Amino acid sequence: MNRRRFLPILPALTLLAMLGPVIAGLWGTVMPAFGHLPAAGLTGPSLDPFRDLFDWAGLPRAMLLSISTGLLATSISLAIVMLVTAGWSGTRPFRALERLLSPLLSVPHAAAAFGLAFLIAPSGWLSRLMSPGVTGWDRPPDLLIVQDTWGLTMTAGLIVKEVPFLLLITLAALGQADAQRSVTISQALGYGRLTGWLKTVFPRVYAQIRPPIYVVLAYSMSVVDVAVILGPNTPPSLSVQIVKWMSDPDLAMRLEGAAGALLQLALVIGALVFWRIGEYVIGRLGQRWIASGARGRLDPVVAQLALFAGAASALAVLLGMVVLAIWSFAGFWGFPDAFPDTFTLRNWMRFGPGTLEALGETALIAITVALAALILTIGCLEAEYRFGLSFSQRAVWLLYLPLLIPQTAFLPGLQTLMLNLGADVGRLPVMAAHLVFVLPYVFLSLADPFRAWDTRMGTIAAALRASPNGVLWRVRLPMLLRPILTALAVGLAVSVGQYLATLLIGGGRVATLTTEAVALASGGDRRAIAVYGLMQTGAALVPFALALLLPALVWRNRKGLQHG
Amino acid sequence: MDKGLSLRDVSISKGGTPLLSVTHDIGPGEVLTVMGPSGVGKSTLLAFITGTLAPDFRATGEVWLDGHNITRAVPHQRRVGILFQDDLLFPHLSVGANLAFGLQPGGSATERKAKIDEALNEVGLSGFADRDPATLSGGQKARVALMRMLLSEPCGLLLDEPFSRLDAALRAQVRDMVFDRAKARALPVLMVTHDADDAQAADGVIITLGQPA
Numbered sequence: 001m002n003r004r005r006f007l008p009i010l011p012a013l014t015l016l017a018m019l020g021p022v023i024a025g026l027w028g029t030v031m032p033a034f035g036h037l038p039a040a041g042l043t044g045p046s047l048d049p050f051r052d053l054f055d056w057a058g059l060p061r062a063m064l065l066s067i068s069t070g071l072l073a074t075s076i077s078l079a080i081v082m083l084v085t086a087g088w089s090g091t092r093p094f095r096a097l098e099r100l101l102s103p104l105l106s107v108p109h110a111a112a113a114f115g116l117a118f119l120i121a122p123s124g125w126l127s128r129l130m131s132p133g134v135t136g137w138d139r140p141p142d143l144l145i146v147q148d149t150w151g152l153t154m155t156a157g158l159i160v161k162e163v164p165f166l167l168l169i170t171l172a173a174l175g176q177a178d179a180q181r182s183v184t185i186s187q188a189l190g191y192g193r194l195t196g197w198l199k200t201v202f203p204r205v206y207a208q209i210r211p212p213i214y215v216v217l218a219y220s221m222s223v224v225d226v227a228v229i230l231g232p233n234t235p236p237s238l239s240v241q242i243v244k245w246m247s248d249p250d251l252a253m254r255l256e257g258a259a260g261a262l263l264q265l266a267l268v269i270g271a272l273v274f275w276r277i278g279e280y281v282i283g284r285l286g287q288r289w290i291a292s293g294a295r296g297r298l299d300p301v302v303a304q305l306a307l308f309a310g311a312a313s314a315l316a317v318l319l320g321m322v323v324l325a326i327w328s329f330a331g332f333w334g335f336p337d338a339f340p341d342t343f344t345l346r347n348w349m350r351f352g353p354g355t356l357e358a359l360g361e362t363a364l365i366a367i368t369v370a371l372a373a374l375i376l377t378i379g380c381l382e383a384e385y386r387f388g389l390s391f392s393q394r395a396v397w398l399l400y401l402p403l404l405i406p407q408t409a410f411l412p413g414l415q416t417l418m419l420n421l422g423a424d425v426g427r428l429p430v431m432a433a434h435l436v437f438v439l440p441y442v443f444l445s446l447a448d449p450f451r452a453w454d455t456r457m458g459t460i461a462a463a464l465r466a467s468p469n470g471v472l473w474r475v476r477l478p479m480l481l482r483p484i485l486t487a488l489a490v491g492l493a494v495s496v497g498q499y500l501a502t503l504l505i506g507g508g509r510v511a512t513l514t515t516e517a518v519a520l521a522s523g524g525d526r527r528a529i530a531v532y533g534l535m536q537t538g539a540a541l542v543p544f545a546l547a548l549l550l551p552a553l554v555w556r557n558r559k560g561l562q563h564g
Numbered sequence: 565m566d567k568g569l570s571l572r573d574v575s576i577s578k579g580g581t582p583l584l585s586v587t588h589d590i591g592p593g594e595v596l597t598v599m600g601p602s603g604v605g606k607s608t609l610l611a612f613i614t615g616t617l618a619p620d621f622r623a624t625g626e627v628w629l630d631g632h633n634i635t636r637a638v639p640h641q642r643r644v645g646i647l648f649q650d651d652l653l654f655p656h657l658s659v660g661a662n663l664a665f666g667l668q669p670g671g672s673a674t675e676r677k678a679k680i681d682e683a684l685n686e687v688g689l690s691g692f693a694d695r696d697p698a699t700l701s702g703g704q705k706a707r708v709a710l711m712r713m714l715l716s717e718p719c720g721l722l723l724d725e726p727f728s729r730l731d732a733a734l735r736a737q738v739r740d741m742v743f744d745r746a747k748a749r750a751l752p753v754l755m756v757t758h759d760a761d762d763a764q765a766a767d768g769v770i771i772t773l774g775q776p777a
Binding site for chain 1: 611615639644656665668697718
């Protein structure tokens with residue numbers, strides 16, 4: 001293929017792959033929300049779907065749940081990450097957290113949620129470890145901890161997964177903020193470490209990490225898999241209810257679902273506006289705080305609390321994986337024993353074949369999608385380099401757009417649109433839907449290392465008469481092997497974790513580890529859940545391990561490529 | 565047929581501000597030194613000649629090399645060799661593979677290997693072909709970079725502050741090696757530097773930028 005003609009259209013193709021389904025999906029949501037659904041013999045426009053929606057008794061609580069979990073999860077995880085970074089960056093405890101980052105990030109949301117549930121449920125591991133010694137319980141207490149009415153456990157489940165994500169992007173932003181010298185200067189002026197950081201570094205860092213914070217807010221408000229596992233049932237959060245309506249055999253229910261999807265979109269937009277106003281208010285208050293000259297007498301206490309919260313959040317995920325592992329090998333395990341009576345391979349023998357089948361489907365989809373995303377990303381970045389294009393700040397927001405629009409707002413619409421068009425649901429459309437979410441993450445992960453490559457290497461190679469393609473294949477890509485494999489692993493992990501896209505666009509016929517695991521949530525078979533959850537985690541974790549291992553192996557005799 | 569490198573009415577500007585104007589013929593085996601403090605656009609002149617000028621610069625004028633107008637040629641067909649202050653050896657390739665990257669295609673594997681060994685021998689690095697470039701000393705890297713560039717059989721040579729990273733003892737040695745090789749091959753050389761010693765050693769015409777001409 002003639003790349004010279006192919007390359008310039010790659011950026012446009014990438015935008016189409018990323019935004020096409022979003023726009024089509026929103027269109028497919030708006031039509032039925034106003035009563036237009038030819039497939040069910042309904043033609044609009046009418047306001048009946050909204051009337052039905054507002055007649056639903058659970059609506060106020062469902063809306064409140066969406067708003068409260070979103071705002072709480074985002075602000076708490078942001079506070080933990082900022083305060084831990086402020087109080088501890090550069091110290092030993094902080095480096096320990098940094099090392100845990102990759103494994104914590106790659107645990108899929110659903111697996112982390114199951115782990116948390118198995119930890120803190122009344123019959124969970126923590127209760128078993130403390131019973132009957134500390135608590136005096138010899139039977140699980142009758143407490144609604146998991147799936148509590150207020151969605152607090154669901155919020156906690158989101159926090160433990162968003163903390164590592166926000167920490168990762170904060171670390172990336174810190175690299176450009178010249179943080180260490182600012183903190184040293186403020187300490188020399190008598191400021192505590194934490195206060196000095198907040199007053200000098202935080203404003204710069206926050207400006208950089210703003211888009212991913214908005215992503216966390218939009219995601220937390222409309223998450224489905226974590227809400228199914230940890231969230232309340234009566235009523236469920238708005239997004240879970242939308243999915244229920246969309247899966248109803250009665251096609252007319254899709255109208256109400258579409259109206260709900262538009263409401264969900266409006267809620268997210270409203271919350272983003274509210275957050276933006278909050279930024280302004282906090283900015284003003286912060287300026288006053290800075291002007292006051294307060295040196296931060298409470299710094300040690302706040303720093304300790306933040307570290308405790310950060311460690312607890314990391315431990316919740318890690319111990320959750322441990323308890324999943326124990327359950328997956330557990331024979332009989334009565335309450336309040338701390339460990340099962342026997343360990344057995346029976347659970348794995350029983351559920352193993354099923355998970356392997358799901359693993360095959362998961363891997364096929366994830367590998368195809370991640371590779372496609374990688375090729376498009378490299379094409380875009382190479383086109384940018386060769387043709388001297390530069391992406392504006394506004395173009396960067398385009399990357400975040402598919403992550404800012406709630407999944408429940410456009411995926412149901414995409415499904416309905418396909419239904420109206422008579423298009424078949426199945427593996428290929430699922431891949432296209434996954435690509436929408438995988439592309440931004442692969443791009444964001446690879447863009448910085450790709451652009452940081454010393455372009456004089458390219459000048460030298462061209463002076464040695466290597467063609468542009470020769471420079472790309474023989475010099476640039478081999479030198480960037482490590483970040484390329486990392487980006488690929490990120491893409492695989494994102495695809496493995498996709499729940500709603502697989503469920504809705506696959507029409508229930510595409511069974512991945514994630515959809516199978518979440519489907520087990522209502523059954524409550526802990527051994528089955530443990531096996532599926534671990535397999536799901538493994539599918540996301542193994543690529544990350546390979547991405548670290550392979551470059552070290554390939555370049556074992558090349559000292560110049562062993563760092564970074 | 566005009567041998568050598570000619571800059572004809574070359575002017576480079578950025579955002580309407582003129583940076584430099586040069587008109588000069590560099591004959592085979594001659595050295596033109598362009599001096600000036602950092603930030604006056606010395607390196608942009610080299611980028612214009614290699615065809616890698618960043619899009620926010622504007623350049624007019626023509627570059628001729630051995631009788632060909634290469635102003636609008638693609639970078640990899642200009643036959644202009646360049647050395648930077650960093651060796652920029654490809655870190656993923658062995659020393660020998662770096663040289664093979666530069667060596668023009670053609671010849672059997674044995675012939676190519678012989679040429680590479682000969683090049684290493686010429687700069688006193690026999691037996692270094694399988695080494696990782698990262699394990700070489702600064703002077704050794706500079707010599708490999710020089711031979712890699714010469715193996716690509718360029719028709720002209722550009723030097724971008726090529727010796728500024730080397731310590732004083734090595735500096736003169738590497739500098740002499742580069743100028744000797746260029747002279748032996750009758751290459752026109754354009755060097756930009758801010759170092760008076762380098763300019764002196766080049767033994768050619770010196771243009772100073774950043775001052776009224």
